[in-house]
Amino acid sequence: MSATPTIALIGASGHGRRHRQNIAALGDRVRLVALGEVQPMFGEELPVYDDHRLLLAEHKPDYVVICTPPHTHLGIALDAVHAGADLLLEKPPVLDVAAHERLSAALAATGRRCQVGFQALGSPTLPALAALDLGELRHIAVAGAWWRPLSYWTRSPWSGRRAVDGALVNPFAHALMQALAIGGVRPPWTLELERFRSRDIEVEDTAALRLTPAEGPVVTVAVTLASTEFIAGDITVTGTRGTAHVVYPEDRLDGAVLPGRVSLLENLLSGDPLLAPLSRTLPFTTLAEQIMAAPDPVPLAGVAHDDGVALPGIADLVRAAAARHALLSEVGDLPCAS
Ligand SMILES: NC(=O)c1ccc[n+]([C@@H]2O[C@H](COP(=O)([O-])OP(=O)(O)OC[C@H]3O[C@@H](n4cnc5c(N)ncnc54)[C@H](O)[C@@H]3O)[C@@H](O)[C@H]2O)c1
Known part of the structure; x- marks a missing residue:
């Protein structure tokens, strides 16, 4: 029997709270193991890392949700991909075409997947x-x-x-x-x-x-x-x-109003072709x-x-x-x- 996949959330205090709800809604299909956040998170039960590299090294999560400010996405995404994680990366994924190409190359080299948080593509x-x-x-x-x-x-x-x-x-x-x-x-x-x-x-x-x-x-x-x-x-x-x-x-x-919005996180976890690659x-x-x-x-x-x-x-x-x-x-x- 394969173990429950693990997930980490980097950027937990802003819109990341919504991702936390979405992760929780998946029940035992995925286990949230750690948070990355540079602001103090008082009363938090999960381990919180202000250095995402330490989080990746210690937990080696299967999946990482990146919900930090846009200009930080590329560096964190590259680190997470090289640590062996598949990504749900918030929009805008990166800020220029050169960054897009760097991340694309890293995905191709590692065989990892990156879903971008354009949830309307699941509509x-x-x-x-x-x-x-x-x-x-x-x-x-x-x-x-x-x-x-x-x-x-x-x-x-x-x-x-x-x-x-x-x-x-x-x-x-x-x-x-x-x-x-x-x-x-x-x-x-x-x-x-x-x-x-x-x-x-x-x-x-x-x-x-x-x-x-x-x-x-x-x-x-x-x-x-x-x-x-x-x-x-x-x-x-x-x-x-x-x-x-x-x-x-x-x-x-x-x-x-049409029913059947597909959650981008569920789509990523399913292994199906990504809706917002x-x-x-x-x-x-x-x-x-x-x-x-x-x-x-x-x-x-x-x-x-x-x-x-x-x-x-x-x-x-x-x-x-x-x-x-x-x-x-x-x-x-x-x-x-x-
Ligand atoms: N898909 C959507 O509908 C939607 C909605 C809102 C925001 N977003 C996107 O989500 C991302 C975050 O937006 P926000 O509004 O939550 O921003 P925010 O600034 O409110 O929150 C970002 C969080 O990331 C933390 N952070 C910053 N650098 C970090 C680092 N290096 N490591 C760990 N944590 C770090 C900050 O302390 C902050 O808590 C942006 O890309 C934004 O465009 C998407």
Whole structure:
């Protein structure tokens, strides 16, 4: 009889708490043996290591969940792979294509597997959408409008920081990845990008992009974190024979909520082909690298709202941009700060 596989969680205090719940929900299918966390964890019963290398050496876990800040992912992932673990690595997996290639090479050399935490790739809407007869895909348009208070941008040392955070590469990363996956979109492409900020941050909280690949559908994205009106994350897919609407956080396709979301951790443990393997995220990382290398976001003048600044009417602009495959500046005037 083979022993219960072991798992370690590195980055346990933030979103890592959710991973801990997910691990616990698997019961005796996997045994959580240790935590990696650089902050003190008072009253913790499991062993906690502030040096993940020591954790890996002492426990040799079969699986490692990495839920640390994005700029720390590559180093920890390489160490875990070389220690013989398969990974569930949070998104964004790495911050540039060179890092993607380093990690890919390490996976190939060791035969380990890496699932990336793009949970929307476990959505039943993806196979259901592929089964619809939409013809050749022409456009994929994403609209998202959320509210994030100022405290969101100060919650962690990396929040709102250049080259690591931003509405497109962090909270709306799932929307971006989903759109790229639906269209099978790969570089080379032409990127038109607009980044705006209504807060005192280094990155965008409001943005639009239009991605025109050499082959495949054009992807447009319009998103904001400064809206008092909520748009969950609506993806409109237009083909030569029809149109479909996906709301990716809700597993909704053309109005109906589909059952059967596959957990990425269960998929990893099962040994089945991965739903979100590192290789599938190369277009995302290519795009994320371009976004983070773009000029700084343009400041906008919002209005005070709760603990933050809101952009009145921004949800309408987001919807209009998505409907017209347009950038935000092409559908209206944004209140640029003077
Ligand atoms: N899939 C999702 O929906 C989702 C949601 C939220 C966050 N995330 C991702 O999860 C990751 C973590 O995000 P967060 O919001 O929890 O960040 P966070 O900063 O709140 O938490 C990260 C934790 O990692 C710890 N840490 C930092 N360096 C470490 C190291 N070298 N070794 C061990 N621990 C270390 C920090 O002390 C902190 O507790 C990011 O990549 C983020 O994008 C994904």
